[in-house]
Amino acid sequence: MNKTEVDDREYSKLKSLINKNLGFHCDQYKESHFKRRIAVRMRATNSHNYSDYIGVLKNDPEEYKNLMNTLTVNVTNFFRNPDSFQIVENEVLPDIIRSKSDSYNKSIRLWSAGCSIGVEAYSIAIILHKLLKNEFKKYRINIIGTDIDNEAITRANEGKYTETELKGVDNKIIDRYFEKKDGWYFLTEELKKIANFKWHDLISSPKMSGFDLVLCRNVTIYFEKELQEKLYTDFYNALNPGGYFVMGKTETLVGESQYLFKPYNSTERIYYR
Numbered sequence: 565m566n567k568t569e570v571d572d573r574e575y576s577k578l579k580s581l582i583n584k585n586l587g588f589h590c591d592q593y594k595e596s597h598f599k600r601r602i603a604v605r606m607r608a609t610n611s612h613n614y615s616d617y618i619g620v621l622k623n624d625p626e627e628y629k630n631l632m633n634t635l636t637v638n639v640t641n642f643f644r645n646p647d648s649f650q651i652v653e654n655e656v657l658p659d660i661i662r663s664k665s666d667s668y669n670k671s672i673r674l675w676s677a678g679c680s681i682g683v684e685a686y687s688i689a690i691i692l693h694k695l696l697k698n699e700f701k702k703y704r705i706n707i708i709g710t711d712i713d714n715e716a717i718t719r720a721n722e723g724k725y726t727e728t729e730l731k732g733v734d735n736k737i738i739d740r741y742f743e744k745k746d747g748w749y750f751l752t753e754e755l756k757k758i759a760n761f762k763w764h765d766l767i768s769s770p771k772m773s774g775f776d777l778v779l780c781r782n783v784t785i786y787f788e789k790e791l792q793e794k795l796y797t798d799f800y801n802a803l804n805p806g807g808y809f810v811m812g813k814t815e816t817l818v819g820e821s822q823y824l825f826k827p828y829n830s831t832e833r834i835y836y837r
């Protein structure tokens with residue numbers, strides 16, 4: 565067997581180990597992205613090839629945790645891509661609120677898919693509170709955040725952030741919606757109450773439905789094209805009629821999904837059903 569064949573064989577072995585121990589569906593992610601992330605951990609553990617790294621994983625189960633952190637790329641910000649949030653604040657959420665204002669239970673359901681530490685979901689919660697003002701309590705708002713990274717989910721449920729994580733957020737918003745204690749910024753209970761975060765794998769977990777708004781931003785960018793198409797169809801099916809779908813600024817609808825959604829604001833990657 566030459567070096568490339570050995571490398572390929574060890575790479576396959578590594579993927580099986582990751583799949584078995586982390587439940588991470590390696591083959592559904594873009595190979596270039598996946599290999600780059602593995603390389604980060606290989607460098608950190610002084611592994612010269614996949615075989616060395618398999619040895620590290622076998623000897624130190626803690627390394628699986630580091631690997632998961634590296635594979636899941638949790639980078640996120642409050643009001644990330646402010647231009648998109650402007651449209652959501654000025655047009656999308658007011659339209660959703662209008663469509664519910666006459667209904668009996670005034671239920672609004674939103675989903676942040678691939679929510680990381682929860683700041684996308686809480687950005688939406690803040691905007692809804694600003695828009696609804698005194699009417700806020702009259703609505704049954706449920707924001708669901710899902711992710712495959714348990715550590716991120718725990719942080720999201722805690723709703724507490726560092727000063728760095730709040731960088732760029734308007735001071736008025738920080739003063740109104742966060743309480744500072746022991747160096748942390750705690751989100752107000754009123755907003756925490758309307759958000760729930762749970763483990764859910766977009767690739768293999770049961771499908772969800774009944775949402776007025778789905779945000780899936782900066783997640784599918786890491787997936788193979790076939791999976792992207794399948795997921796966009798899932799998001800379409802997850803929406804109530806008239807519901808909105810917001811993608812990341814660098815993501816585009818592919819395949820059949822392009823014909824399912826109606827464009828609302830293509831520049832900001834906002835679509836509706």
Ligand SMILES: C[S@@+](CC[C@H](N)C(=O)[O-])C[C@H]1O[C@@H](n2cnc3c(N)ncnc32)[C@H](O)[C@@H]1O
Nearest residue numbers: 636637640678680711712713765766781782783
């Ligand atoms: C870069 S963050 C995006 C966070 C947020 N949506 C934003 O745009 O700021 C990508 C998130 O997707 C999650 N993710 C990756 N694969 C996933 C999967 N198969 N199912 C659910 N979440 C996934 C990662 O764990 C990570 O927290």
